[in-house]
Amino acid sequence: MYREEPVYFEFPEFKGNSRRDYWLDICLEILRAHRFIRKNNFNKIQQSEVLARAVLGIFRYRAIREAFHTCSSQYKTLLAFNLAESLPKGDIILETLSSRLALLSVGGAQHDMTESLHTKQKLKLSPVAILTLGQLGFNSQKESNLGAGVEVVGDICVGETNLLEIAVKKSISDTGRVEAAQATVNQVKVEGIDTNLAVMKELLFHHIAIARHIEHFASWEDPFKSTMFLMLTTLVILRGWIRYVLASISVFLAVCMLWSRLFNRGKPLEPIRIILPPNKNAVEQLLTLQEAISKFEALIQDGNIILLKIRALLFAALPPATDKVALLLVLMAAVFVFVPPRYIILLVYLEAFTRELPYRKESSDKLLRRAREWWFRIPAAPVQLIKNEEKRKKKR
Incomplete structure (x- = not known):
């Protein structure tokens, strides 16, 4: 089980957007490192290795920011766990990293020399990040003795391909394609x-x-x-x-x-020619936006009315209408059971398509009129609006 530890928050003085973004990236790196630990249920040494990798990334990020007095978006690539959330196939990178961390061994290369080379490669991976922090003097007392007599064996695969490197290269190639596609999207907005x-x-x-x-x-x-x-x-x-x-x-x-x-190989796409509408000033654009919002609000109101009327039918607010609907549902159930679906589709299609025929138009209009009149007679279920009591308390 993942060990619960206290969380300490530091609230520095935020003076600008860059500083807020800087601290936000650091917080997200730590949170996503802990999420990665919980997801894979690592043991203590593996948890420490993941956190040590996150800490080293934060140290590098901070060092570059202090050296260049800027916080470019390119420097965020040093925060591995935060970066994996936004990269294409970043989940595959984390899965590969998890499989590599499963081979983590505290004893490093202290195995018998008679073991085969393949077995050594499979079993001997040292907590490199923890040992690096130990050399810098940042390790806790519990982890400071890990480096005693340990030969560092990192994520190096002799005679085979490094799966983590392959996953990162695939993600980088996909990132280039995504950025190129996003550039075209920004151009056509x-x-x-x-x-x-x-x-x-x-x-x-x-x-x-x-x-x-x-x-x-x-x-x-x-x-x-x-x-x-x-x-x-x-x-x-x-x-x-x-x-x-x-x-x-x-x-x-x-x-x-x-x-x-x-x-059309290699030929650029021809742009679509669009006739621009007449220019509108700010007031006209606001009026257009207000009209669109009003139409959208009207659609939501109509949808709520339909749902409330259906609720009224279900709970028999108008018993005669409820009886008719119940009988109609029973007839529809019988039709669905005994009539093949293709004939049902054909009947619905013929009724809709032939509605405007000269000899059917008058009867169809009358039927639709009667259906609308019946629908308008159905009352809507009542609605009671209650104000939030918490807001009242705050106002008081």
């Missing part, structure tokens, strides 16, 4: 709600066009095209070809991607 909406509309242009075509078919403005589209989609649903359609879309996208990779 734009400001303003209208400008971002214009960019999104241009990116979703093809999807919007497909949705408009489907809406045009469903409106039955061109009966021939709508009939052909309805027959084709009905055949796909009846034959169970939906899965093949989805698979065909995936294959088509994969072929397009491979085609682009083959013939």
Whole structure:
């Protein structure tokens, strides 16, 4: 079990952002080192080695800051446990470090010389960080005797590849790719709600066009095209070809991607041309933002009303409506049990697609009107707002 120890906090005088960031990085390094210890359930010598590595990183970090009187973000790479949380595949680095620390031996190289070289490499790893702190005079009395007669054998693998070094190199290569990708992301960020909406509309242009075509078919403005589209989609649903359609879309996208990779190798992407909306001053932008927030608040209110009305139906606030809903749920359960799913999907699709037909439009509008009137008659469940008593006490 991990040993509980007292925690000491130092509150230095913070005079600027750089100083606060400096102390925050140090605190995070210590906290994440302890989290690493708890996760792997290390023994006492392994715990001391992890903490010693964190302390050495903090010493190096502090020494560079004192020498150059600055705290660059590049110096944070000296804080290993803090850095592993933000690096790509940093968890793999910590897992590899944990497996190396599992081979930690206090006796170091004091094993029998008749052992094989492979066995020595597997068993002989010394607490290098603890011994380094001991040489600097920072070790506690409990750990000061570890260096007596111990030959230091660090994380060196003779005749085999160092797994920790491989994990670090992979993470560094991935970090370069992430930074390059992030640079492109920073370049394409734009400001303003209208400008971002214009960019999104241009990116979703093809999807919007497909949705408009489907809406045009469903409106039955061109009966021939709508009939052909309805027959084709009905055949796909009846034959169970939906899965093949989805698979065909995936294959088509994969072929397009491979085609682009083959013939556009090395060519930069052409930028998307977007027509900027008219410029707005600060007041107009604030009004636009306020309008967007108001619409979002209205959506949340509508969602709460729907949930409260459903609650009222569940607890029979309006018994006739509850009876109708319960009967409808029983009928739906019977349909789901006895009717195959494809026919249910087909019926729902036909009802939605043929709603705008001339001979169905009037009856569909009446049915929707009756459904809305029935929904408006359902009361919402009551809500009681209670103020926080702690805030009242603080005000007093």
